[in-house]
Each structure stands twice: as structure tokens, then as C-alpha cells.
Amino acid sequence: MSIYRSRPQTMDDLVISNSQSDGALRIAVVGCGPKGMYCLERLVSQLSPIPDSVRVHVTIFDAADYFGAGNVYHPDQPDFLRLNFAAKHVNAWMTEPSGPNNGSSLGGGQLCNAKTVAGPSLLQWLAIHEPTLADGEAYVPRSVVGRYLHECYQRVRAELSQLADVCEDRRSVKQITRYGDRWLLTVDQDSFLYDEVLVTVGHEGWRAAPHVETIVPTRTIPSVYPVQPQLSPRKIPPQCTVAVQGFGLTWIDAALALTEGRGGTFDRHDGEWTYQPSGTEPNRIIPFSRSGRPMLAKPTDTLVRAPKNLDEVWRLHCKQIHDIDDREIDFEKVLWPIICQAANDALELCDASAPRVEQWFDDWLTNDWDHMAIVQAMQHSCEVAAGQRDVDPPWALGQAWRSLYCELVPAISHGRMKSESWVVFRRIAAEMERIAFGPPGENLRRILALVRANIVDFRFLQSPHVCRNLNSLQISNNGRTAIADRVIHAVIPTPLNASLGGPIASLVMQGLVMRNKATGAIDIDPAGNPIDPDGNPLPGLAVIGRPTEGCVLGNDTLSRKLHSHPHHWAGRVAKRCANWRGKS
Ligand SMILES: Cc1cc2nc3c(=O)[nH]c(=O)nc-3n(C[C@H](O)[C@H](O)[C@H](O)COP(=O)(O)OP(=O)(O)OC[C@H]3O[C@@H](n4cnc5c(N)ncnc54)[C@H](O)[C@@H]3O)c2cc1C
Known part of the structure; x- marks a missing residue:
């Protein structure tokens, strides 16, 4: 029987703690x-x-x-x-x-x-x-x-x-x-x-996400937060190999907790970040996820090399979304083309020779995300974010999504979007979380410094074969195998x-x-x-x-x-x- 049915059914069964009546609302x-x-x-x-x-x-x-x-x-x-x-x-x-x-x-x-x-x-x-x-x-x-x-x-x-x-x-x-x-x-x-x-x-x-698959419970960390008790040296000993399931913002917090949080330091020289280990961090941190696609750095508005007259582009396309009077909006046919057009218009003001964002997005979805491709995409986005490089299609798409979001909210909420559009919307929104709502550039640079220090290893990232043994997790990809003695679930419910x-x-x-x-x-x-x-x-x-x-x-x-x-x-x-x- 459901626990909810066992509740008292009448006032007589209950002791109500605030039952005294003073006529208040x-x-x-x-x-x-x-x-x-x-x-x-x-x-x-x-x-x-x-x-x-x-x-x-x-x-x-x-x-x-x-x-x-x-x-x-x-x-x-x-x-x-x-x-x-x-x-x-x-x-x-x-x-x-x-x-x-x-x-x-x-x-x-x-x-x-x-x-x-x-x-x-x-x-x-x-x-x-x-x-x-x-x-x-x-x-x-x-x-x-x-x-x-x-x-x-x-x-x-x-x-x-x-x-x-x-x-x-x-x-x-x-x-x-x-x-x-x-x-x-x-x-x-x-x-x-x-x-x-x-x-x-x-x-x-x-709390942990449901259906966390464990190796032995003491070697599985079901949730990253709060980081101090969850990722303590007692649970994740120094010099161990740790696999991290999930590659979003939570994974970045986990990686920083296991390094900076253990006394390691990041130094910056001429824009280059290096990591000085404390000796108490894990030997290797191996993230893995289904898509393997990375999060890109959020641009710093005052640094990014974008023309100042972009507001007009966003205003125009915001108005286009605002003026849609369909009762049931089709995301793929109506909203997504407006977002892409806004991004292309912005890009054209910056660099007329840049590829269209639709083409870039297709490549993004079908790319083989190996270690080098991930490092390059992250590095590139950090440089665009800090104005060290010209803006590019992912910047334009991210900027369009962020700038038009205030109109997407009413266009999609309260059942205004066709229910058949949800599957496509969810898929694209998940990508835009990576492209538009990623971490600050400085955090991606910290992760890249951990890669250079041979602590973070992306070689197993995209859909590896994962085999849970009694005491360890065997993770294989592209002919390589690693054995992790701890697994962290970096996915929130x-x-x-x-x-x-x-x-x-x-x-x-x-x-x-x-x-x-x-x-x-x-x-x-x-x-x-x-x-x-x-x-x-x-x-x-x-x-x-x-x-x-x-x-x-x-x-x-x-x-x-x-x-x-x-x-x-x-x-x-x-x-x-x-x-x-x-x-x-
Ligand atoms: C790790 C992490 C980082 C984030 N970083 C950002 C960020 O940088 N920028 C940003 O804009 N957003 C960020 N977010 C999103 C963030 O959740 C929102 O910014 C904001 O916290 C949402 O506020 P909320 O009150 O709806 O939910 P919450 O912040 O979750 O607050 C809910 C409150 O309800 C209480 N509560 C829960 N259950 C019960 C119960 N049964 N009875 C009584 N009280 C209960 C909780 O104790 C809590 O105080 C982040 C989220 C996470 C998880």
C-alpha cells in the first residue's frame, strides 16, 4: 500500500499542531x-x-x-x-x-x-x-x-x-x-x-541521481555534493585512479575539488595556466559520458572580439519570436531557424567568410570526440571568450541562444510549443547547455592545465565500454583500457x-x-x-x-x-x- 494512503482521513484522527483558530490566513x-x-x-x-x-x-x-x-x-x-x-x-x-x-x-x-x-x-x-x-x-x-x-x-x-x-x-x-x-x-x-x-x-x-550503478558501495561515490564529505581523501585516496561519469558543470566541480581542493595550485604565466600538484590528488581522473561533447567557455563580454552593433540583430530576432502567433509552435520549423538566422547575421557582421552555424552544428553532432578534438575545442573556446581569437560559429550560436532566451521562455512555456516538438527541443537544448551555458573560461583553462599535468585524461570520454567488476571499473575505448578504483557519479537528478x-x-x-x-x-x-x-x-x-x-x-x-x-x-x-x- 502506498505510504500516502495511510494518512489519516478525518480531522478526528489527526493532531494538528496549528489548529487553534485565530481567524488568520x-x-x-x-x-x-x-x-x-x-x-x-x-x-x-x-x-x-x-x-x-x-x-x-x-x-x-x-x-x-x-x-x-x-x-x-x-x-x-x-x-x-x-x-x-x-x-x-x-x-x-x-x-x-x-x-x-x-x-x-x-x-x-x-x-x-x-x-x-x-x-x-x-x-x-x-x-x-x-x-x-x-x-x-x-x-x-x-x-x-x-x-x-x-x-x-x-x-x-x-x-x-x-x-x-x-x-x-x-x-x-x-x-x-x-x-x-x-x-x-x-x-x-x-x-x-x-x-x-x-x-x-x-x-x-x-541527493544522488536514481539508478546509480555501483561497484562496491565504498568505491562508488553516488553524488558530488557537498564536495567536502563526498570527495574527501578518505573516500577517494591520494594517487588512486578515479573515473567520473558525466562531463557537465558538475564534473568540473568534481575535478577542481580533487585537485585545487586538495591543496594543488594553478599558476598563470603569460595567459598560460599550469598546475602544481600537492601530491594528495588522484593519480588520474578519467571522465566518461555518452556524447563526449565538451562544454565551451562563456565569453567575457568586455573582451570578446564582437562588433558593438549586435544588439540590433538580437532585437530583430527577439521581435520575430515575440510576434509568432501560432497556437502550437513547431520548434524545428519555426524557432530553431530564427535562432540560427540570428547567429548567422551576427557572424556576418564579424566575418562574412565564416561557415554557417547550421553546418558547424551538424559537424559538432557527428564529430569523433577524441582527446585532441576535445582539448582543441575547449582551448579554442577559451581564446574566443577572452578575445585572443576572432569569434566563430559556436560563439555566434551560443550568443544567439543566450540573447533570444528571454523570448524563448514565453514561446515554449505553458504548452505553447507543440508536444511533438519536445524530442527535438530536448536534444538541441542539451547541446545548447554545452555551447551557450558552459563554464567561465578560467575554469576550462584550469581543466586544460590538469590535462597538461597528465592528471585529467580524455582518451576514454566518448561512449567507452564500461565493465563493472567487484572492486573496480574497467573502462575501454579505442583499444585502450584503464582500471579505475573509484567511480564518481557527476550527474545530478x-x-x-x-x-x-x-x-x-x-x-x-x-x-x-x-x-x-x-x-x-x-x-x-x-x-x-x-x-x-x-x-x-x-x-x-x-x-x-x-x-x-x-x-x-x-x-x-x-x-x-x-x-x-x-x-x-x-x-x-x-x-x-x-x-x-x-x-x-
Ligand atoms: C552545482 C550547481 C551550480 C549552479 N550554479 C549556478 C550558477 O552559477 N548560476 C545560476 O544562475 N544557477 C546555478 N545553478 C542553478 C541553481 O539551482 C539556481 O540558481 C537556484 O539555486 C534555484 O533556486 P531554487 O530556490 O529554485 O532551488 P534550490 O537552490 O535547490 O533551493 C531549494 C530550497 O528548498 C529546500 N528544500 C528542499 N526540499 C525541501 C522540503 N522537503 N522541505 C523544506 N525545504 C526543502 C532546500 O533546502 C533549499 O533551501 C546551479 C545549480 C547547481 C546544482
Whole structure:
């Protein structure tokens, strides 16, 4: 029997910890990383003024040490784990309603915004607290961003406390159940009733991806984070050979944790990076993945050799996407050609003789990614990113994707894209993660220095034959074989892999929220209300962020400019507060 069916069915069976009635509207926020904090900020901006007669309780549930920062930006993590977003792009505050469709009829933006909560952008905050890092183009440690986000949270909380009774509960919510027209939250042995529940659980904490194949458990590291306990010398001894499954941003963090994190140092001479080992790192680090395709460096805007008049190109093609009025947009026939055309137009302004991006992209997909090809692609992208080389098709395609993304989000989200387009979209979006949303150039240069130091070995990267023995992993490719005595899984769970025993899985298993057949995402409306099996938004419940990826594009970001769900959620809740007549 499902654990969710064993819940008490009637009020009589339950001991409800907040059952005393004071007529207040009760709001629960489940998960308070960056998204939860952004939603609370929007609530403050729209909750005021509420009638004196209305009381509002807000409870914020999260077991994380630092609200606002969550796990990803935990202030105690090592400094070599860096943001992959330049500092100038991070601002926890906004003065205007965010995202597209601001003028919708959901209530957001229509209420009197009597209170403006504001604070410094990351760059302004750095100028005061970490002046040596206060450079708009810098990729700062995630720990520093976490300190910033936590301070922002404290400011939001202080403002909210002037409007509502606010309480922090430092525990994880296990289950959410419908209870009449309210919602019942289960936390440890306690149960609480709420009128409004917002679920912003993001990654649902650090956890391994499902179906991790192990050699012996002590030799398999199922998850990279948090790096200190997971990749400690006790688990991965000095001088061992370690295979790493996965070749994305998580693999880069793993490689840096095993080298820089063990006291090794990177030196720069005339733009050339070298690695000085500490002697405590693994002897060899062997990444492997299905495609073997590398991530490319993100360009530094102030250095890259691109003409200044590109904005017009992006504006033109953004407008083209904006003006599409198809009810069901075909990604391959409509959106992808616009993206490629934008990239080709940009490239033409720089170098008319460059090949078209479509041709380059075909080569990218069909290339044989051996050690040399990977090193060259990475090196080349670092040089383009730093303005040491002219721009090229991958730069143009990446720049087009990033520049048009703000229009792709509304064109693809909330079912606007044809469901048949999802297979192609997913395949191309995965490539664009590598091409457009890769690491900062400095991190790729560190990896290349580890290659030159004969620590990182790409020779087994693309679809090797992997044989799991009792105590080791045998990995073979192109006639070569290596034996790894440790295996690290550098792949984080996808948005579809909800944590079993967590609130998202509980809602899905009870059939309260639906997963979209084509995307697997939890379908929500623009205010974050999940769509129930009858196609109606569920009142009093909102899910915002990563679990909705597929219904909403590009959730997993610090950017506040892409999505308006927090704003509309807050607008709807504020409206409910204003009309609240109490409940016994
Ligand atoms: C390793 C890594 C690096 C990244 N780097 C960048 C980057 O450089 N730039 C960028 O823009 N984005 C980056 N991201 C994406 C990042 O996830 C987002 O920027 C941001 O953290 C999303 O915020 P969130 O609040 O939706 O989710 P999260 O940050 O995951 O926060 C969710 C919060 O919910 C809490 N929670 C989870 N389950 C429960 C529960 N059951 N009950 C109560 N609370 C719960 C968690 O403790 C956490 O505090 C990175 C992600 C990862 C994994």
C-alpha cells in the first residue's frame, strides 16, 4: 500500500499542531532557497496595505542552514566552486514586475504596490563586503553569493514581519495533502493546516541521481555534493585512479575539488595556466559520458572580439519570436531557424567568410570526440571568450541562444510549443547547455592545465565500454583500457526525478498534481497553481521552479528577469489576503 494512503482521513484522527483558530490566513512556504526568497520578496511588495482586521501568518519551512542561499549557494562551501554567471547578472531585487505577461489578469501588478523592498545588487554588495571580487565580469565563489542571498533574505524577512506573523521552521516537509479547502503539511510527526502553500523546493537538497550503478558501495561515490564529505581523501585516496561519469558543470566541480581542493595550485604565466600538484590528488581522473561533447567557455563580454552593433540583430530576432502567433509552435520549423538566422547575421557582421552555424552544428553532432578534438575545442573556446581569437560559429550560436532566451521562455512555456516538438527541443537544448551555458573560461583553462599535468585524461570520454567488476571499473575505448578504483557519479537528478518521500512525489502519487504526458513536468498556470486532472488550477497550492521544468523553460537560474510566476503568485495571495474574512 502506498505510504500516502495511510494518512489519516478525518480531522478526528489527526493532531494538528496549528489548529487553534485565530481567524488568520495561513501561508506556508516550503523551501527557501533563492526562488522561495524571491516569492517572499514579491509578497512583501504586494501584501501592503492589508486591512487592519486581517491577520496573516507565514511559516517558512527549510532544513537548510542559510535561508535564501539553500544548498547550492551554501556560504560554507569552498571558494573554488564558482558561479557560472558573471557577477553583473545577479541581482536579488527588482523594481518592476518580472518576466513576460506582466499585465495578465492574475492580480499581480494590479494591486497597490505600497511597499518597495530593495537592496543592493550582487555587484554593489561585493563593493562593500568583498571589494577584491567587485568586478562585473568576475565569476565569484558560490559561497560568497550565498552570503549575499542570505542577507537579502534577512532583509525580506524583516519587511515581511511588519505585515505578517512570520515563523521559520527548520525542518523538511515530507508530505502535502488536500484537507477540505485547505492543505495539510506533514513534518516529522507533526501536521499543520494552511490556506495557501507555496512549494519552492528546487533540487530538493543534495541527493544522488536514481539508478546509480555501483561497484562496491565504498568505491562508488553516488553524488558530488557537498564536495567536502563526498570527495574527501578518505573516500577517494591520494594517487588512486578515479573515473567520473558525466562531463557537465558538475564534473568540473568534481575535478577542481580533487585537485585545487586538495591543496594543488594553478599558476598563470603569460595567459598560460599550469598546475602544481600537492601530491594528495588522484593519480588520474578519467571522465566518461555518452556524447563526449565538451562544454565551451562563456565569453567575457568586455573582451570578446564582437562588433558593438549586435544588439540590433538580437532585437530583430527577439521581435520575430515575440510576434509568432501560432497556437502550437513547431520548434524545428519555426524557432530553431530564427535562432540560427540570428547567429548567422551576427557572424556576418564579424566575418562574412565564416561557415554557417547550421553546418558547424551538424559537424559538432557527428564529430569523433577524441582527446585532441576535445582539448582543441575547449582551448579554442577559451581564446574566443577572452578575445585572443576572432569569434566563430559556436560563439555566434551560443550568443544567439543566450540573447533570444528571454523570448524563448514565453514561446515554449505553458504548452505553447507543440508536444511533438519536445524530442527535438530536448536534444538541441542539451547541446545548447554545452555551447551557450558552459563554464567561465578560467575554469576550462584550469581543466586544460590538469590535462597538461597528465592528471585529467580524455582518451576514454566518448561512449567507452564500461565493465563493472567487484572492486573496480574497467573502462575501454579505442583499444585502450584503464582500471579505475573509484567511480564518481557527476550527474545530478533531473527535474523529473522527484525525491521519494518529499512533497513533490507525495503530490504526484496522490494524483493531486499532474505530470504532462509530453514533457513529464508538473503543469502549472502563470501564478504557479498546478493544473488538476480536470484541467483546473488547484486553489491554495503553488509549485514554482525546477519541478515545473518543461511546463516552464529555464527555471534553474538566479535570474529574476525570465519568469513572472513569483510575481503572479504573490499578487494572487495578496488579493486573497485583502479579501480575507477569517475562518474558524
Ligand atoms: C552545482 C550547481 C551550480 C549552479 N550554479 C549556478 C550558477 O552559477 N548560476 C545560476 O544562475 N544557477 C546555478 N545553478 C542553478 C541553481 O539551482 C539556481 O540558481 C537556484 O539555486 C534555484 O533556486 P531554487 O530556490 O529554485 O532551488 P534550490 O537552490 O535547490 O533551493 C531549494 C530550497 O528548498 C529546500 N528544500 C528542499 N526540499 C525541501 C522540503 N522537503 N522541505 C523544506 N525545504 C526543502 C532546500 O533546502 C533549499 O533551501 C546551479 C545549480 C547547481 C546544482
